[in-house]
Amino acid sequence: MFASRLPLPSRSYTGRRASARLRTRLPARMVLLGGTQHCVLIDLSLNGARIQTSTPARLGDEAVLIWGSFETFGQVVWATDTHCGLALFEPITDALLLETRQLDQVARLPEDRDLTRQSAQAWAQGKAKL
Template structure:
């Protein structure tokens, strides 16, 4: 039995936003590990086989349904073919768990210390060594 040729796949490691396609449903950032015009393999917690989802990266929305799940990966079949190049070139979404200012606080700038009066708090955190 001859099977149709499989669509070209790109093995990648990029972020995208996933939600269940319902108003007020939570959005989570997931990792796309492999993508083709017809589907995607995602690293993250699966909403379950058969779940309808909308995957978003930049301006590209990719509605589909979960068709398989295994360990920490799951596969999504898109409702319609997508433009893989547009998805790969799209802007990276920000994780809701790590706001932009958190990146600055954890970016390895530990050698920079600002002098503050004793007991003064900055961003809700007590400054180590303040007033010494």
């Protein structure tokens, strides 16, 4: 069902992007052959996405990325223990990028450091236990 469709990145990566990225922090899901995992959409462009994951993605895996009421299909082209890059098989539209920006304004997740600060404040005030 899932076949390798995109060439994996070469070592001669120059750091230039084909299009600008929209920085987000939206709850998302990545549907892989091995199952679905909850993730955070960190940024999105017309041709790709950077995703924060709780379990490492595998290089070359194909995935459906779902956020809000949107979805797209692509392949993992780089991965670390906590993040991965998804190259999209079909570019998304400018309109979808704008709708994602609007969604980010109302559904944006707090930054990790903000969550840590809130937990520390609650603990210092005796409202939470570690």
